Amino acid sequence: MHQDFESILKSSGQSVTKPRRAVFDALTRADSPLKNGEIAKLTPSIDRASVYRTLELFAKLGITTTTIRGWTPFTELAEPFKPHHHHMICERCGVVEEIESDTLEDMLTILASRHHFTLRSHTVELSGVCASCSKNLPQPTSL
Template sequence: MSTAPDSADRLEVTGYRLTAPRRAVLDAIAHTNRPFTIEELSDRLPNIGRATVFRTIKLLQELEIVCRVPLEDGGVRYERSRSGRHHHHLICSECGSVTEFNDPSLDASIEENATLAGFELDGHSAELYGRCASCRGGGAL
């Protein structure tokens, strides 16, 4: 029952110091299955400075351990990335759950549009908003 070993490894390998606060943040994230805000995370880690939480999350984003999830209303949440690779999000407006997915044909379609416009593609994002399977199952309509 270690503290998110793989992520910790990734920190070390990349040359960052594996400090107690960073462990604590990694640990908190590992034990969360829902997208979180920095505030929420910070509240769960009273011994750790807000600034450090911000810094650590930014770091983890660079390492693709955590990914930023833009919400429909303009808000932002973060989530531990399962794949650790490029992906897109299905965001449930009812329960707030976030599902990652990856579709090469979607990416291909995006690249094609860029090429058509004479655009040199550097990156892209795609977010899908709606109601997830379980919310549909139990919900109204």
């Protein structure tokens, strides 16, 4: 696992450094996407600026993917460190389930090609109400 990570860095001419390992480890240990600030807190020995620079590099190299929730970006490991997936989030209780669908993936590729685009990456975020919340709270929460 680590081996692959370091290979990606090296094969793209990047150094393997302590901050990069620390950020990668934090993301590996996390079981769900993290905010930038959370990553920084999980790597207290690393300067904030380096965390940001690392995150920017990881995004460029495709090591991570970032999605948004509310106004906040959340980052997690991408393939090959984590199987490709999307998120289904319950807007009541916040539970996050991972979604995989080859059919969806194929459709997105086709959609892109209809627009004469070569698809390189994508994000899909679904938001709704999970089964247990719709049982327990039949009335939508008021504002």
